[in-house]
Amino acid sequence: MDQVRPAPPGQAPAEPSLGALNGSVPVRAGGSWLWRLFAFIGPGYMISVGYMDPGNWATDIAGGAQFGYTLLSVILLSNLMAIVLQALAARLGIATGLDLAQACRERTSRPVSIALWLICEAAIIACDLAEVIGTAIALKLLFGIPLTLGAILTALDVFVVLLLLRRGFRALEAFVIGLLTIIFVCFGLQIAMAAPPIQAVLGGFVPSREIVTNPAALYIAIGIIGATVMPHNLYLHSSIVQTRAYPRTDQGRREALRFAVTDSTVALMLALFVNAAILIMAASVFHAGGRTDVEEIEQAYELLSPLLGVGIASTLFAVALLASGLNSTVTATLAGQIVMEGFLRLRLPPFARRLVTRGIAIVPVVIVTALYGEQGTARLLVLSQVVLSMQLPFAVIPLVRFVSDRRLMGPLVIPGWLKGLSWVIAGIIVVLNVKLLVDTLAGT
Template sequence: MDDRHSESLSNVHGTVNTEHRTGWRKIFAFLGPAYLVSVGYMDPGNWATDIAGGSAFGYRLIWVLLASNLIALLLQSLSARLGIVRGLDLAQASKNAYPRFVNFCLYILAQIAIIACDLAEIIGMAIGLNLLFGLPMIWGVVLTITDTVLLLFLMNKGMRKLEAFIVSMISVIGIAFLTEMFIVKPDVVEIAKGFIPNNLFKNDEVSHKMLYIAIGIIGATVMPHNLYLHSSLVQTRKISRTKEGIKASLKFNMFDTVIALNLAFLVNAAILILAAGAFFKNGYFEVAEIQDAYKLLENIFGKIAPVLFAVALIASGQSSTVTGTLAGQIIMEGHINLRIAPWMRRLLTRLLAILPAVFTILYFGENALSDLLILSQVVLSLQLGFAIIPLIHFTSDKTKMQGFAIGPLAKIAAWISAVLIVGLNVKLVIDQVNDWISGYPNARVEIYAIVVPLIIGIGVLLLYIFVRPLLFKLKERPARVPHGEATAIGDISPIIYNNIAITIDFSANDRDSIRHAIMQGGKDAAYTLIHVVETAAARYHETEVMDRETQSDVKNLDLYIDDLQRMGYNARGYIGYGMPAKAIAKIVNDEGIDFMVMGSHGHRVLKDLIFGTTVNTVRHMVNVPVLVVKPQAK
């Protein structure tokens, strides 16, 4: 394959070995990516639509869930195919195929969708904590920021540990609902009848309402970030890049996708069946909120059923938010070529999602969170076409897919699915805008001046994404990667350093730092020893202060210099004052240093947060090579 790119999720790319394995061990090696994807199909947004459908119409919309699942299977298999065959995730493929401005717009829309998805997880977690422990919603929302630490921990443990966590959360959800099925005792015959499609387009009020909920079920099922995510996660498997290796990988990943998404379908069906058996059967036809479902379960079946319900809700929110973070990293690196620290990426997304939730609670009350949950699904609906349409174009390209392009039947099914999903979601958005116009008459000017033009602009962009590959053959530009492209090294001549700086802290590490510096310059170079005084007075004045610590440091530095000079080295010393990184960088830049050696303090994460990371800060403030000497183990 000739696609040039930076690896998707590079820290876990190709980390799960699938070669030299046979039988069940081979299959097991490929299982995992689709499970991470599947949690997006059972997040709190799905819960809301499933509960509304089951309580209002009993088992009659199970066939809609099944149809949604079949569409999801098709699209997720295309996403996996793109990642396996071309070694590109969906965002990277879009970056190569569309102009930079279009990619920037696609990134903004995808990022908004991920924030909207994260918002749904926050609300679900907060509701679950409120129901289970009576924790106020505002505290539940704020508490969800702590899962940043959990994600970082899991990512550092490797992809298999992350997948194990997600599978355990799915197991909690599955066991909770399986137990609730025994409590509710649904009607098996009526469930079977629910798989028979019924007419949603009759011109009566019941059919209109059923159609609206059906749109919500489909819109909440296939989520755009899952398509980005799956195309990247399949690349965590190390495979043979031969035709046979790719073919085998496609087969085993299909097993993974079918198993995982069918489990997600069973969970969603269980929620709808639970709502039908508990609420519709008992005459509660208007249960649309998760909190109402919890309270009614307690009234009808006692305390065990609602507790299981709340535990499953918390597990759903926690697992979904982990996968949303991974998708955020993929779209940022893929669409706009920007790579930032995972903790910063996670914290940024979570804060942007928490703010509207906190604002809603403070100004509109806790009851308004359900409306915010619906709004988040509308935002997701807007983004969906921008993921599906490019995906079909990319996997249909016979040249780029090199023998693994999708066939005519798969292509027809994919385009029908795309038209259906985009069409239904467009209807959902139009209906929502009409509701806003009729429900908030004082805001009509703002809606027509801001919301409507914005939707039209998004529609034009969607049309461009669809039409461009049809009118102009996709001519991919060389991929822009975060670290640039390698060039020929050519002849290597030695580099001679004339002025070498050494940072000193009067610890046992100084000896190693000085030795490494001398190895670089020998007796021909000049050596500048730098020590920074960090007393309160030094930090305040950032200039010479002759306090007791400074006087002691000057004497110690003079001892180092005298020893080096006696051994025949050209050495001098400088004392800096205030913040270490700033003071060191100033001396290096002012004194014409061309190479520097710094001792690493050896701090771990907690101490880095407390004491700071001087080495990394200095590296970005100077324009000379920096050699970092790690302390010797004692």
């Protein structure tokens, strides 16, 4: 990428990321460490949503049903990589006053910037597609609403986002954290009902040779890693960390970075619990029950209560799915706004931006459901994850380059060891995603 228009370290763009929301959340200047941390809690939980969205569920279910607890180590590895990448995104935003989209615009040539924008928009639409399908499935399971009608109803969430943003960024964060709590409680109860053997669960976090030697296990492992790190989350995190009114000085940025990384690390550990819980549930219920063929969300819902012998188990599963779908739409809306404003400096009202992206996502779901039924939407969900995998390198590589640039980052440039680790992670993700894409297109 050709660097142009280099900006001095820490210099914010003419228009701050997220406009009036930038620096809108007060930060305590003194007090205890916990009180100051509290002011920074929120952005990490918003980005954690992308790591437990409906697009991840089918992969975790298939992995647990087919291979028991073996792939827990893959979930752990992918989560650790996500923690590093999200910390880099937060560092970029805090150190430079730029979100990732703005940095791409300011630090690359115009043709490259436009290409990155188009690729990112495709990824956001693909992510939105997974959320539409997941929410529509949840509405069908809970209320019997047909998939087509459920997909159309998902457009109403634009009003929820609009109302929350009018009440301030903290209201949006509270909404997201509330839904995350519902997901956490639902899966906590399901794990308690399934009562998996602790020794087997702990053993699953130790890497196994079967993951590499068994082609089917390797394929699902690649899918888990490929679907874990969401490209739009890197754009989102680099922006929303700037909603805090920390002092825009070297010392203020260093402290803000410590709190932001603490926030995102704790939140991503919650995402680790949820993803691991889905796989553990599938392993202890389906794999142990001989149902290694379970791969889809609706299959899991139908079999969960009969195999566990607890009627509420399937309901808890569907409630968590609905909360996940609703949560994901909120963060995807914000990410879409950040990307469009950062790359194009084009500001649209949130409701208009949401209606456009949601409309684009709803149309293929309605058409595929009408033509091919529920099996068609399951294939569409897989396709959305492939599109996300294709875009991921175009977010990770620029991010690592930017945070490694001392002229851009100033005192907060990443140290040599972190730079090496970041490039290794970027390389792993790129290689695995390319393999996932090739295998998917080849039908293997």
